Amino acid sequence: MSFHTLVSQFWPSTVNGLVLGSIYALIALGYTLVYGVLRLINFANSEVFMFSAFGSFIAIDILGIPDRLKGGGDPYKTGWELIGVLAFMLLVSLIVGGASAVMLERVAYRPLRRRNAPRLVFLISAIGASFAMSEAVGEWGAKKRQDYALARILQTKRLFTIFGADVRNTYLIVVIGSLVMMGILVLFVNRSRVGRGIRAVAQDMETARLMGVNVDMIILITFLVGGLMAGAAAFFFEIYNGSARYSLGFELGVKAFTAAVLGGIGNIKGALLGGLLLGVIENWGSSLFGSNQKMGTVTAFVVLVLVLMLRPNGLLGESMGRSRA
Amino acid sequence: MQKTQVRLFSALIAGAALLAACGSSSTSGSGATSAPTTAKGTDTTVASTTGGGGGVKCSGIKLAFIGALSGDNGNLGKNMVNGAKIAIDAFNAKNPDCQVGFDTSYDSQGDPAQATPLADKIVNDASIIGLIGPGFSGESKATMPKFEAANLPMITPGATNAKLSTNGWKMFHRILANDDKQAPGVVTLIQNTIKATKVGVIDDASDYGKGLADAVRKGLGAADVANAQIDPKAADFSAAVQAMKAANVDTIFYGGYYAEAAKLVKQVRDAGLTAKFVSGDGSLDKGFVDNGGAATDGAYLTATGAPADVNADFQAAFNKAYGTDPALYSPEAYDCASVFLAGIAAGKVTRKDLADFVSAYDAPGITKQIKFDATGEPVGSAVYYSVVEGGKIVAKGLIK
Numbered sequence: 001m002s003f004h005t006l007v008s009q010f011w012p013s014t015v016n017g018l019v020l021g022s023i024y025a026l027i028a029l030g031y032t033l034v035y036g037v038l039r040l041i042n043f044a045n046s047e048v049f050m051f052s053a054f055g056s057f058i059a060i061d062i063l064g065i066p067d068r069l070k071g072g073g074d075p076y077k078t079g080w081e082l083i084g085v086l087a088f089m090l091l092v093s094l095i096v097g098g099a100s101a102v103m104l105e106r107v108a109y110r111p112l113r114r115r116n117a118p119r120l121v122f123l124i125s126a127i128g129a130s131f132a133m134s135e136a137v138g139e140w141g142a143k144k145r146q147d148y149a150l151a152r153i154l155q156t157k158r159l160f161t162i163f164g165a166d167v168r169n170t171y172l173i174v175v176i177g178s179l180v181m182m183g184i185l186v187l188f189v190n191r192s193r194v195g196r197g198i199r200a201v202a203q204d205m206e207t208a209r210l211m212g213v214n215v216d217m218i219i220l221i222t223f224l225v226g227g228l229m230a231g232a233a234a235f236f237f238e239i240y241n242g243s244a245r246y247s248l249g250f251e252l253g254v255k256a257f258t259a260a261v262l263g264g265i266g267n268i269k270g271a272l273l274g275g276l277l278l279g280v281i282e283n284w285g286s287s288l289f290g291s292n293q294k295m296g297t298v299t300a301f302v303v304l305v306l307v308l309m310l311r312p313n314g315l316l317g318e319s320m321g322r323s324r325a
Numbered sequence: 326m327q328k329t330q331v332r333l334f335s336a337l338i339a340g341a342a343l344l345a346a347c348g349s350s351s352t353s354g355s356g357a358t359s360a361p362t363t364a365k366g367t368d369t370t371v372a373s374t375t376g377g378g379g380g381v382k383c384s385g386i387k388l389a390f391i392g393a394l395s396g397d398n399g400n401l402g403k404n405m406v407n408g409a410k411i412a413i414d415a416f417n418a419k420n421p422d423c424q425v426g427f428d429t430s431y432d433s434q435g436d437p438a439q440a441t442p443l444a445d446k447i448v449n450d451a452s453i454i455g456l457i458g459p460g461f462s463g464e465s466k467a468t469m470p471k472f473e474a475a476n477l478p479m480i481t482p483g484a485t486n487a488k489l490s491t492n493g494w495k496m497f498h499r500i501l502a503n504d505d506k507q508a509p510g511v512v513t514l515i516q517n518t519i520k521a522t523k524v525g526v527i528d529d530a531s532d533y534g535k536g537l538a539d540a541v542r543k544g545l546g547a548a549d550v551a552n553a554q555i556d557p558k559a560a561d562f563s564a565a566v567q568a569m570k571a572a573n574v575d576t577i578f579y580g581g582y583y584a585e586a587a588k589l590v591k592q593v594r595d596a597g598l599t600a601k602f603v604s605g606d607g608s609l610d611k612g613f614v615d616n617g618g619a620a621t622d623g624a625y626l627t628a629t630g631a632p633a634d635v636n637a638d639f640q641a642a643f644n645k646a647y648g649t650d651p652a653l654y655s656p657e658a659y660d661c662a663s664v665f666l667a668g669i670a671a672g673k674v675t676r677k678d679l680a681d682f683v684s685a686y687d688a689p690g691i692t693k694q695i696k697f698d699a700t701g702e703p704v705g706s707a708v709y710y711s712v713v714e715g716g717k718i719v720a721k722g723l724i725k
Binding site: 005008009012013016020144145146147148149152156158166168170237240241242243245247248251252283286287290291292293294296297 | 551559
C-alpha cells in the first residue's frame with residue numbers, strides 16, 4: 001500500500017476518474033433504464049456500446065478522412081470543420097446505438113415476452129446476445145480481434161490545471177457532454193408524456209396497460225433511449241481514448257453495470273452517481289497500490305460489496321417505479 | 326416416446342456416429358494444414374541448411390506449432406509460422422520421399438488457458454515428433470509439463486522469460502536469448518545511447534512483461550524513479566501515465582506486447598510527456614506503429630530476435646514467399662525448424678531420438694551458432710535494437 005502515491009496523485013486520479021466515470025455513467029443508464037422498466041439486466045448493452053464505438057470509425061470512413069496514421073500524418077481539423085466532423089461522428093454513433101438496441105429488443109427479448117418466459121430465460125438470452133454481438137465483430141470485423149485506432153481529428157490540449165492536475169479539452173468535452181446528455185434524459189423521463197409512460201410501466205406494467213399505455217411501444221422506446229445513451233458514451237469514449245476492439249464492450253460493460261448497481265439499479269440519478277464514483281474509486285485504488293491498475297479494479301469491487309452489504313438497494317435505492325407525490 | 330420418434334432418434338444417432346468416424350479417420354496423418362503459399366524455387370544456400378540431400382525417406386511425421394495466430398498479438402505467432410514454413414517447404418521440395426507435415430492448427434492466442442487443452446491434443450497426436458513453440462512465455466510455463474511428460478522435444482522461437490529454463494525440463498529448448506539477457510541490453514541502451522537519468526518502468530502483469538520489466542528495474546537501480554502496472558484488458562491507462570508525469574521521467578520503459586504499447590504511447594504523448602519510449606521485443610511489430618501513429622515516432626524497441634536482414638538468402642526467400650520482409654521471430658522460427666529437419670534427415674524420426682539430437686546439436690543457423698546448454702538455453706547472446714522513424718521500424722544493429 002502506497003499512501004504517498006495516493007496523496008501525491010490525488011487530483012490527477014480524481015480528474016481522470018471523473019472523465020472515465022462519466023462514460024461509465026452513460027452506459028450504466030442503459031442498464032438502469034431497462035432494469036427499471038422490465039426488471040431485466042440487459043447484458044448486451046455493453047455490446048451496443050461497442051457497436052456504437054465502431055460508429056465513430058464508420059463516420060470517419062464516410063467522410064473520407066484518410067487513415068493517415070502511418071507515416072505520422074494525423075489530420076487535425078480546426079474550427080467549423082472540426083465541429084462538423086465531431087457532430088457527424090456523434091450522430092452516427094447515436095444512430096448505431098439506437099438501432100442496435102432496438103434490434104436487440106426485437107430479436108432477443110420480445111419473442112420471450114410474447115411467450116411469458118421466466119426471468120432466467122431473459123437473462124440467458126441477454127448473455128447470449130452479448131457474446132453473439134462481440135464475437136460477430138471479432139470474427140467478421142475488418143481487423144478481426146486486433147485493435148482499431150481512430151484517426152486523430154481533435155488535437156488534445158491542456159486547458160488549465162486544478163491543483164496540479166491537467167484538465168484537457170477532451171476531458172471537458174466528455175464530462176460536460178455526458179452531463180448534458182444525462183440532463184436531457186432526466187427531463188425526458190420526468191417531464192414528457194412518453195417519460196410518464198416509462199415511469200408508469202416501471203411502476204406496474206399491468207396497471208399501465210389498463211390505463212391505456214402502449215406497453216410494447218414504451219419498452220421499445222426504453223431500449224432506444226438506452227441505446228442512444230450508449231451511443232453518446234461511445235462517441236465520448238472515442239474522443240477520449242481513440243481505440244476500439246471487439247472486446248471493448250465486455251471490458252467497460254462490467255464496470256458500467258457495477259456502477260449502475262452501486263448507485264441503485266433502476267435509479268437514473270443513481271447511475272450518474274455510481275458511474276462517477278466508480279471511476280474515481282478505481283483510480284484512487286490504483287494509486288493506493290502503487291499505480292497498479294488491476295488493484296484499482298479490485299478496490300472498486302470491494303467497495304461495491306461493502307456498499308451492498310450496508311445498502312442492498314444501492315446508494316440511492318431503486319426509485320424509477322416509485323410514485324412521487 | 327412413440328415408435329416413429331424412436332426410429333428418427335436412432336437414425337440421427339447412427340448418422341452422427343458415422344460422421345464422427347469418417348471425420349476422425351481423415352484428420353490423422355493428413356499432414357500439413359498450412360496455408361497454400363509455399364516457398365518454391367528457394368534452391369539457395371538457405372535451402373541447403375535445412376538438411377537432406379534429396380535422399381531422405383520418411384513417412385507420416387509432422388512438426389507442429391502452438392502459439393498466438395489470432396487475437397491481440399496474433400502477428401507474432403504468424404511471423405513464427407511463416408519463418409518455419411520457409412525451412413519446411415524447402416526441405417519437402419528437396420526430399421520428395423520425405424514430406425514432413427506442419428500442423429499449424431493449434432492457435433492459443435498466446436493465452437495459457439487456451440494453450441493447455443491444445444497441448445494435450447499435440448501430445449496425443451503420435452505423428453508430431455517435434456514442436457516449434459509455444460510462442461509466448463505464459464503459455465510455455467503452462468504447457469511444458471505436458472510436453473516433458475510426453476518426451477516431446479520443443480524449441481521456442483519467442484518465449485523469453487528467464488525462469489522457464491530453471492525447472493529442469495529436458496525437453497525445453499530456446500533458440501533466442503532470454504529476458505535476463507535482454508534486460509541488461511535495455512539498461513545499456515537507456516544509459517549509454519539514450520543517456521537517461523530518470524526512468525519510469527511500466528509492465529502489463531504478464532509473465533513476459535513483468536519478468537522483463539522487473540529485470541530492467543533491477544538493472545536500473547536508483548535511476549528507476551516511477552513504477553506502474555497496467556491491466557492490458559483495459560483501454561485507459563491514465564493511472565500509469567499520471568505516475569510517470571508526477572515523477573517527471575525523461576524515459577519510459579514498457580514491458581509488454583505491441584497492442585497495449587501502442588495505446589500506452591499514445592496516452593503518454595496526449596498527456597504532454599516528451600519522455601523517450603522504450604519497449605522490448607513484444608512491441609517490435611508493425612501493429613505498434615499502425616495503432617500508435619505519430620506518437621510512436623522516436624520509440625526504441627529492443628529484441629533478442631534477429632532483424633530482417635540477418636541473412637540475405639533467408640530475406641530473399643521470405644520476400645518471394647510472402648511479399649514482405651521477415652518480421653520478428655521469423656528467423657528464429659526458421660532456425661527452430663532447421664534443427665528438427667536436420668534431425669529428420671539424420672534418421673531421427675521418433676520423439677526420443679529427435680530430443681537427443683536437439684540437445685546435442687551444434688551447428689550454425691541463420692541467427693547464430695545453434696547450441697543448447699544443459700538447461701536448454703542457447704549458448705551466447707546478442708541484443709538488437711530498432712528505432713521508429715517516420716512510421717517505419719528501422720533496425721539499428723546491436724546495442725553497444
